[in-house]
Amino acid sequence: MNDYNSRRTFLKQTGILSVSSMLPLSVLPIDYKYKMGLQLFTIRDAMAKDPIGSIKYARELGYEDGEIYGYDGKNDTYYGIKSQEFKKQLVDLDFTISSGHYDFSSLFNEPMDYLKRYVDQCIKGSKTLDSKYITWPWLAPEFRTIENFKILADKLNTIGERVSKAGLQFAYHNHDFEFTDHNGKQGYDIILKNTEPSLVKLQMDMYWVEHSSNKNIHELITENPGRYVMWHIKDMDKVTRDYSEMGNGSIDYKSLLSSVDMEDLQYYYIEQGGNFADNSMQSITDSAVYFKKHLQRFL
Template identity: 85%
Template sequence: MFNSTTRRTFLKQTGVLSVSSMLPLSVLPLDSRFKMGLQLFTIRDAMAKDPIESIKYARSLGYEDGEIYGYDGENDTYYGIKSKEFKKNLIDLDFTISSGHYDFSSRFNEPMENLERYVDQCIKGSHNIDSNYITWPWLAPEFRDIENFKILTDKLNKIGEQVTNAGLEFAYHNHDFEFTDHNGEQGYDIILAGTDPSLVKLQMDMYWVKHSSKKSPSELIADNPGRFVMWHIKDMDKVTRDYSEMGNGSIDYKTLLSTIEKEDLQYYYIEQGGNFAENSMKSITDSAEYFKKNLQRYL
């Protein structure tokens, strides 16, 4: 682990010194059912400089679990670190990784055997870091038409079966484009109807549902029991509708989280994809403080 001088340099480079360089580990309330999670893509700039020190800082804020991104299947590395070595670092930090976002979209038009090979690599990496979920996070713009959504559902089912047979779980993460109207059809309806609920779970991005769906998060969960096992929780700027730090935006999370059905929920992750008030590390600091004070009691 880093010495104090190196740590101070890292914190200064990532803008954390202005917050605090010596925050104590936060303790979750005794009645919390879930670990407070962080989608590490939020701090991707800091992760690029030093992933372990970045996670260490997030852990000091009270985040106990995370969702990763950027797996290199050919080299079996997360952030340039071999998966088994990465797991050792996670153990040292008392931090878990419950899900990962993997680059399936770039292989959308490749032969199915290429995609299956990549899935096998993702399975290996996930097993090595004790991560439960492999998640499809994105569909490139050129594939966002009705016919490709139908092709997508077939791919999701096949990947779900492959992942399930390996003892793991598979999920699909939404953005806004799934809710775009295509002459009376929506991609998300096709995904919901065309995928096997036992093979393909769903990760709800609450921001994007509030931003673009005619249905509320509560309605989607009620209409699809057993499927929404993970949530992304992020706020919406009151003016621009862009991302915002928790508590600064327009989404009434106190009402939403206090009333929404949580029976199927397994993990949640606080996230902010950009539009930071100051910088990404200050963002996860402010969001953690607000979340622990005002929202964590509901989870």
């Protein structure tokens, strides 16, 4: 994809070679396999005030893809904007939305018919945005028991089957609580073992695996082929172990990204949940600068 001769052929065919042939290869555009993604929850304060302007700013920083949150299924809106109109704005910005985090947890104890109705709403919104993935992002604290993780696994299979039949894909996103020890058992093990791999994909939050798990990122990916289709990439403060801007933390992403198996990876999203050095918009700026300079070449 980054071959010098193929790029020169393209430039010659498009008439750009006369301008760019004297430029060193290092300053020519690089075609990366993956779009640089942003989990928009990172800038949730800015999104609440001006969602389109915030995405435009992110796009100018080099982010090309995003993961959304906060869908209102009853009104079919994202950030208060009708999904059709939101999609038009995204097209104008040349910005895609490949996945969304949806509020399934609030329906955990509701009848299955309620959950299915919400799933259908999420399918409608996702299709409007041309998103590939619908993602379960969170389980409220009151539900985090071993028995409830078994119930969760069943719900994930049910949703995954419904989403798959609609032509989309479904995934589960981890935090730290899945790795909590319950008398020798972990919720994450139950999810891994009791969900159907073809129906329930996995979105790995690398920060939380490094922060809270006794599991190794490389081993998780290797031992679960075909499942880790999305990653959340965020750094960890060297002292407090809280979130941090990319490059300021303790996770050695240069070693990790240069060695980890990416065969199943489809999308990644840079994220910072809080603990901003200044503010959220400055943080995504600083993270983008560092990521493009030091890490994007691995992706």
